[in-house]
Amino acid sequence: MPKQWVARETVLDAALSILREKGEAALSARAVAEAAGCSVQPIYSLFDDMTGLVAELYDHARAWVAAYNLDHAHDGANLFESNGFSHLRLAKTETNLFRFLYLSPHMRPRGFEELFQSVALDGVVECIQDLGHLSAEAAHELYLNMIVYTHGMAAMIACGARFTEQELHERIDRSFRAFVRQVRERGDEV
Known part of the structure; x- marks a missing residue:
């Protein structure tokens, strides 16, 4: 044949x-x-x-x-917000794909920096710099913290949690402000 x-x-x-x-x-x-x-x-x-x-x-x-x-880069107030909510939406609407990519042995970062490099979107660090008046290093650290934090919520959604959009928005906004305060306390402002 x-x-x-x-x-x-x-x-x-x-x-x-x-x-x-x-x-x-x-x-x-x-x-x-x-x-x-x-x-x-x-x-x-x-x-x-x-x-x-x-x-x-x-x-x-x-x-x-x-x-x-x-x-979905323009679904939020800025690229950073859009990126976070895109990840949450993916967990809700593409659960099988989300699980395959992010809740399985296929994802094998060897550290947080490798994780950051594999999922960070171009332009988001600069967006965070502008939003928080932060240095590039502080914006990078904040973005990594938000990736980890947002992914935790997305994993809960993929496993069946039913958060409202308002709850998600409020939680994300509070965590962003807390991470900004944290980097400012360390003196990482622009």
Whole structure:
């Protein structure tokens, strides 16, 4: 039987679709092949096995989330707020994807700085500098603290917590102000 040719992107998109709809447990070579409109042979040719596919799917899903964040970059009062609420919305509306990316063994930062580098959006540190009248270093530290804090709330949402939008906004605003006070007390103002 001749080899089928299917684009790598087609297979990754099919796997992402399954992941978003049904979760990681639903990923199998047969399910992905069916969604991609091919046999399982191209999956093994392109990715060696399902472990290889899932590894590439992780990066593919992260790219999808990066585009999602850009699509929602103006949903808040500023880029920083939009970024935080985008993460919370992702946990609520794309729970399977959120769990795969952020609540699984696939995410393996070797420290907080590596975590920061993997999730921080361009322009947010500068936005925080302007909002809090902070140095670049203080804004970076504040952003990292907010990433950790916001992710905690997002994880609770992905696990079924039902916070109101008002509760989330108030909690985020209070934590931002507390982190600004903290860096100012250390003398990290501009």
